[in-house]
Amino acid sequence: MILAIAGSGIGSAVAAPQESQNESVLVLVDHAKVVRLPEKAQTVIVGNPAIADVSVQRNGVMVVTGKSFGVTNLIALDGTGTLLAESLVRVGAASDAVLTVQRGMERESYSCTPTCQPSAQLGDGQKYFGEVGAQATSRNSQATGAGASK
Template sequence: MSSQDFPMRRAIAFTLSTVGLFLFSSLGQAAEGIAIDKGNARIVKLVEAAETVIIGEPAIADVAVKDSKTLVLTGRTYGSTNLVVFNAAGEPIVDQPIIVSRQGKGSVRLYRRSDVEMMTCMPVCEADTIGGDDDSDG
Protein backbone atom coordinates (compact mmCIF):
# COMPACT_ATOMS: atom_id res chain seq x y z
CA MET A 1 0.00 0.00 0.00
CA SER A 2 1.47 3.35 -1.01
CA SER A 3 1.19 6.54 0.98
CA GLN A 4 -0.99 7.97 -1.81
CA ASP A 5 -3.69 5.33 -1.19
CA PHE A 6 -4.27 6.44 2.42
CA PRO A 7 -5.94 9.84 1.66
CA MET A 8 -8.19 8.18 -0.94
CA ARG A 9 -9.28 5.47 1.53
CA ARG A 10 -9.96 8.14 4.14
CA ALA A 11 -12.11 10.11 1.70
CA ILE A 12 -14.08 6.98 0.76
CA ALA A 13 -14.60 6.03 4.42
CA PHE A 14 -15.77 9.56 5.25
CA THR A 15 -18.20 9.59 2.31
CA LEU A 16 -19.66 6.20 3.22
CA SER A 17 -20.09 7.16 6.88
CA THR A 18 -21.77 10.45 5.91
CA VAL A 19 -24.19 8.68 3.55
CA GLY A 20 -24.92 6.06 6.24
CA LEU A 21 -25.61 8.77 8.81
CA PHE A 22 -27.97 10.54 6.40
CA LEU A 23 -29.88 7.32 5.66
CA PHE A 24 -30.11 6.47 9.37
CA SER A 25 -31.52 9.91 10.25
CA SER A 26 -34.05 9.71 7.39
CA LEU A 27 -35.24 6.29 8.55
CA GLY A 28 -35.58 7.60 12.10
CA GLN A 29 -37.80 10.44 10.93
CA ALA A 30 -39.95 8.07 8.90
CA ALA A 31 -40.46 5.80 11.91
CA GLU A 32 -41.52 8.71 14.14
CA GLY A 33 -44.37 9.77 11.88
CA ILE A 34 -46.04 13.13 11.48
CA ALA A 35 -46.65 15.05 14.70
CA ILE A 36 -49.48 17.59 14.84
CA ASP A 37 -50.80 19.61 17.76
CA LYS A 38 -54.55 19.35 18.35
CA GLY A 39 -56.33 22.16 16.51
CA ASN A 40 -53.32 22.97 14.32
CA ALA A 41 -52.53 22.24 10.69
CA ARG A 42 -49.39 20.91 9.03
CA ILE A 43 -48.45 21.07 5.35
CA VAL A 44 -47.21 17.84 3.75
CA LYS A 45 -45.42 18.11 0.39
CA LEU A 46 -45.42 15.00 -1.79
CA VAL A 47 -42.72 14.00 -4.28
CA GLU A 48 -45.35 12.49 -6.61
CA ALA A 49 -48.88 13.50 -7.51
CA ALA A 50 -51.53 11.94 -5.27
CA GLU A 51 -54.54 10.17 -6.74
CA THR A 52 -56.09 8.81 -3.51
CA VAL A 53 -55.58 10.11 0.05
CA ILE A 54 -56.76 8.15 3.09
CA ILE A 55 -56.73 8.98 6.81
CA GLY A 56 -57.10 5.85 8.95
CA GLU A 57 -59.26 7.47 11.65
CA PRO A 58 -60.84 10.75 10.46
CA ALA A 59 -62.00 11.61 14.00
CA ILE A 60 -58.32 12.06 15.01
CA ALA A 61 -56.94 13.91 11.97
CA ASP A 62 -58.37 15.49 8.85
CA VAL A 63 -56.75 16.04 5.45
CA ALA A 64 -57.42 18.67 2.81
CA VAL A 65 -55.91 18.31 -0.66
CA LYS A 66 -54.58 21.70 -1.75
CA ASP A 67 -53.20 20.36 -5.04
CA SER A 68 -51.92 17.00 -6.30
CA LYS A 69 -48.61 17.38 -4.42
CA THR A 70 -49.70 19.35 -1.33
CA LEU A 71 -51.79 18.07 1.59
CA VAL A 72 -52.85 19.94 4.72
CA LEU A 73 -53.30 17.76 7.83
CA THR A 74 -55.28 19.06 10.81
CA GLY A 75 -55.21 17.53 14.29
CA ARG A 76 -58.80 17.07 15.45
CA THR A 77 -58.42 15.19 18.73
CA TYR A 78 -55.70 13.38 20.67
CA GLY A 79 -54.50 10.02 19.43
CA SER A 80 -52.76 8.30 16.58
CA THR A 81 -53.83 7.26 13.12
CA ASN A 82 -52.12 7.01 9.75
CA LEU A 83 -51.93 8.71 6.36
CA VAL A 84 -51.87 6.61 3.19
CA VAL A 85 -51.44 8.18 -0.25
CA PHE A 86 -51.61 6.35 -3.58
CA ASN A 87 -50.40 7.60 -6.97
CA ALA A 88 -52.31 7.28 -10.28
CA ALA A 89 -50.93 3.75 -10.80
CA GLY A 90 -52.42 2.68 -7.45
CA GLU A 91 -49.01 2.35 -5.77
CA PRO A 92 -48.58 3.65 -2.21
CA ILE A 93 -46.28 6.68 -2.11
CA VAL A 94 -46.87 7.59 1.57
CA ASP A 95 -47.74 5.39 4.55
CA GLN A 96 -46.97 7.37 7.69
CA PRO A 97 -48.29 7.35 11.25
CA ILE A 98 -49.88 10.59 12.48
CA ILE A 99 -49.66 11.52 16.16
CA VAL A 100 -52.00 14.25 17.40
CA SER A 101 -51.03 15.58 20.81
CA ARG A 102 -51.54 18.53 23.08
CA GLN A 103 -49.74 21.71 22.32
CA GLY A 104 -46.63 21.60 24.51
CA LYS A 105 -45.80 25.29 24.53
CA GLY A 106 -48.25 27.43 26.46
CA SER A 107 -50.22 24.49 27.84
CA VAL A 108 -50.87 23.75 31.50
CA ARG A 109 -52.61 20.84 33.21
CA LEU A 110 -54.59 21.68 36.32
CA TYR A 111 -55.13 18.72 38.67
CA ARG A 112 -58.05 18.84 41.14
CA ARG A 113 -58.30 15.52 42.95
CA SER A 114 -59.27 13.09 40.18
CA ASP A 115 -60.16 15.78 37.61
CA VAL A 116 -57.62 17.06 35.09
CA GLU A 117 -58.26 20.27 33.18
CA MET A 118 -56.15 21.40 30.25
CA MET A 119 -55.47 25.12 29.99
CA THR A 120 -53.98 27.02 27.06
CA CYS A 121 -52.07 30.08 28.26
CA MET A 122 -51.33 32.46 25.39
CA PRO A 123 -51.18 35.06 26.99
CA VAL A 124 -54.18 34.50 29.31
CA CYS A 125 -55.07 31.00 30.54
CA GLU A 126 -58.35 29.58 29.24
CA ALA A 127 -59.82 26.08 29.29
CA ASP A 128 -58.81 24.05 26.24
CA THR A 129 -61.98 23.64 24.20
CA ILE A 130 -60.51 23.21 20.71
CA GLY A 131 -62.65 20.76 18.78
CA GLY A 132 -65.38 20.82 21.41
CA ASP A 133 -64.43 17.55 23.10
CA ASP A 134 -63.44 16.85 26.66
CA ASP A 135 -59.93 16.84 28.14
CA SER A 136 -59.52 13.07 28.15
CA ASP A 137 -56.48 11.69 26.31
CA GLY A 138 -58.02 9.05 24.16
Protein backbone atom coordinates in the same frame (compact mmCIF):
# COMPACT_ATOMS: atom_id res chain seq x y z
CA MET B 1 -59.71 12.32 -8.89
CA ILE B 2 -58.29 13.01 -5.45
CA LEU B 3 -60.00 11.53 -2.43
CA ALA B 4 -59.27 13.36 0.81
CA ILE B 5 -60.16 11.48 3.93
CA ALA B 6 -59.47 12.33 7.40
CA GLY B 7 -55.72 15.53 10.80
CA SER B 8 -53.13 19.25 13.25
CA GLY B 9 -50.25 18.71 10.84
CA ILE B 10 -47.88 16.34 9.15
CA GLY B 11 -44.13 16.56 8.76
CA SER B 12 -42.26 17.89 5.79
CA ALA B 13 -43.03 15.01 3.45
CA VAL B 14 -44.67 11.63 3.19
CA ALA B 15 -42.01 8.93 3.10
CA ALA B 16 -41.88 6.65 0.11
CA PRO B 17 -42.52 3.04 1.17
CA GLN B 18 -39.17 1.80 -0.08
CA GLU B 19 -37.35 4.50 1.90
CA SER B 20 -39.01 4.06 5.29
CA GLN B 21 -42.13 2.14 6.23
CA ASN B 22 -42.21 3.74 9.70
CA GLU B 23 -41.76 7.42 8.81
CA SER B 24 -43.64 9.51 11.37
CA VAL B 25 -45.17 12.94 11.08
CA LEU B 26 -45.74 14.86 14.32
CA VAL B 27 -48.72 17.19 14.58
CA LEU B 28 -50.36 19.02 17.47
CA VAL B 29 -54.08 18.88 18.21
CA ASP B 30 -55.85 21.86 16.60
CA HIS B 31 -52.80 22.70 14.45
CA ALA B 32 -52.20 22.20 10.75
CA LYS B 33 -49.15 21.45 8.64
CA VAL B 34 -48.54 21.70 4.92
CA VAL B 35 -47.14 18.53 3.35
CA ARG B 36 -46.06 17.82 -0.20
CA LEU B 37 -47.64 14.73 -1.72
CA PRO B 38 -45.60 12.26 -3.78
CA GLU B 39 -45.65 12.94 -7.51
CA LYS B 40 -48.68 11.39 -9.28
CA ALA B 41 -50.65 10.92 -6.03
CA GLN B 42 -54.37 10.67 -6.79
CA THR B 43 -55.84 9.21 -3.61
CA VAL B 44 -55.05 10.09 0.01
CA ILE B 45 -56.36 7.90 2.83
CA VAL B 46 -56.18 8.52 6.58
CA GLY B 47 -56.67 5.44 8.74
CA ASN B 48 -58.61 7.17 11.53
CA PRO B 49 -60.19 10.52 10.60
CA ALA B 50 -61.02 11.16 14.27
CA ILE B 51 -57.26 11.57 14.91
CA ALA B 52 -56.17 13.49 11.80
CA ASP B 53 -57.80 15.12 8.79
CA VAL B 54 -56.34 16.03 5.40
CA SER B 55 -57.36 18.54 2.78
CA VAL B 56 -55.75 18.09 -0.63
CA GLN B 57 -54.82 21.36 -2.33
CA ARG B 58 -53.53 22.16 -5.81
CA ASN B 59 -50.00 21.46 -6.99
CA GLY B 60 -49.43 18.31 -4.94
CA VAL B 61 -49.88 19.89 -1.53
CA MET B 62 -52.12 18.78 1.33
CA VAL B 63 -52.92 20.24 4.73
CA VAL B 64 -52.97 17.84 7.69
CA THR B 65 -54.86 18.87 10.82
CA GLY B 66 -54.62 17.18 14.23
CA LYS B 67 -58.09 16.35 15.59
CA SER B 68 -57.40 14.28 18.72
CA PHE B 69 -54.54 12.53 20.48
CA GLY B 70 -53.26 9.31 18.98
CA VAL B 71 -51.52 7.65 16.07
CA THR B 72 -52.96 6.82 12.66
CA ASN B 73 -51.56 6.21 9.20
CA LEU B 74 -51.58 8.16 5.97
CA ILE B 75 -51.48 6.40 2.58
CA ALA B 76 -50.96 7.95 -0.88
CA LEU B 77 -51.94 6.00 -4.01
CA ASP B 78 -51.55 6.76 -7.71
CA GLY B 79 -54.36 6.55 -10.28
CA THR B 80 -53.94 2.78 -10.66
CA GLY B 81 -54.06 2.13 -6.90
CA THR B 82 -50.31 1.59 -6.53
CA LEU B 83 -48.94 2.53 -3.12
CA LEU B 84 -46.73 5.60 -3.43
CA ALA B 85 -46.16 6.40 0.24
CA GLU B 86 -47.22 5.47 3.75
CA SER B 87 -46.49 7.36 6.95
CA LEU B 88 -47.58 7.35 10.56
CA VAL B 89 -49.27 10.50 11.82
CA ARG B 90 -48.74 11.13 15.53
CA VAL B 91 -50.99 13.76 17.07
CA GLY B 92 -50.00 15.16 20.46
CA ALA B 93 -50.88 18.02 22.78
CA ALA B 94 -49.52 21.54 22.69
CA SER B 95 -48.47 21.91 26.32
CA ASP B 96 -46.31 25.03 26.25
CA ALA B 97 -49.15 27.51 26.91
CA VAL B 98 -51.75 25.28 28.61
CA LEU B 99 -52.21 25.21 32.37
CA THR B 100 -53.90 22.05 33.66
CA VAL B 101 -55.79 22.12 36.97
CA GLN B 102 -56.62 18.75 38.52
CA ARG B 103 -59.48 18.77 41.09
CA GLY B 104 -59.76 15.19 42.32
CA MET B 105 -60.77 13.21 39.25
CA GLU B 106 -61.89 16.31 37.31
CA ARG B 107 -59.50 18.20 35.07
CA GLU B 108 -59.71 21.78 33.73
CA SER B 109 -57.48 23.41 31.12
CA TYR B 110 -56.60 27.07 30.67
CA SER B 111 -54.80 28.73 27.78
CA CYS B 112 -52.21 31.10 29.24
CA THR B 113 -51.06 33.31 26.38
CA PRO B 114 -50.25 35.36 28.50
CA THR B 115 -53.47 35.70 30.56
CA CYS B 116 -55.11 32.42 31.55
CA GLN B 117 -58.58 31.85 30.05
CA PRO B 118 -60.74 28.69 30.01
CA SER B 119 -59.83 26.41 27.10
CA ALA B 120 -61.61 23.08 26.69
CA GLN B 121 -59.07 20.35 25.93
CA LEU B 122 -59.48 16.65 25.28
CA GLY B 123 -59.38 14.91 28.65
CA ASP B 124 -61.04 17.71 30.65
CA GLY B 125 -63.94 16.90 32.98
CA GLN B 126 -67.25 16.47 31.15
CA LYS B 127 -69.04 19.34 32.92
CA TYR B 128 -66.19 21.83 32.39
CA PHE B 129 -65.66 20.75 28.78
CA GLY B 130 -69.39 21.07 28.04
CA GLU B 131 -69.71 24.51 29.62
CA VAL B 132 -66.62 25.97 27.92
CA GLY B 133 -67.52 24.34 24.61
CA ALA B 134 -71.11 25.65 24.76
CA GLN B 135 -69.87 29.18 25.41
CA ALA B 136 -67.42 28.99 22.50
CA THR B 137 -70.11 27.60 20.17
CA SER B 138 -72.57 30.31 21.20
CA ARG B 139 -69.99 33.05 20.72
CA ASN B 140 -68.99 31.72 17.27
CA SER B 141 -72.65 31.48 16.20
CA GLN B 142 -73.23 35.10 17.21
CA ALA B 143 -70.09 36.24 15.41
CA THR B 144 -71.15 34.57 12.15
CA GLY B 145 -74.71 35.88 12.36
CA ALA B 146 -76.27 32.46 12.98
CA GLY B 147 -77.38 33.60 16.43
CA ALA B 148 -78.76 36.95 15.26
CA SER B 149 -82.49 37.53 15.57
CA LYS B 150 -84.53 37.87 12.38
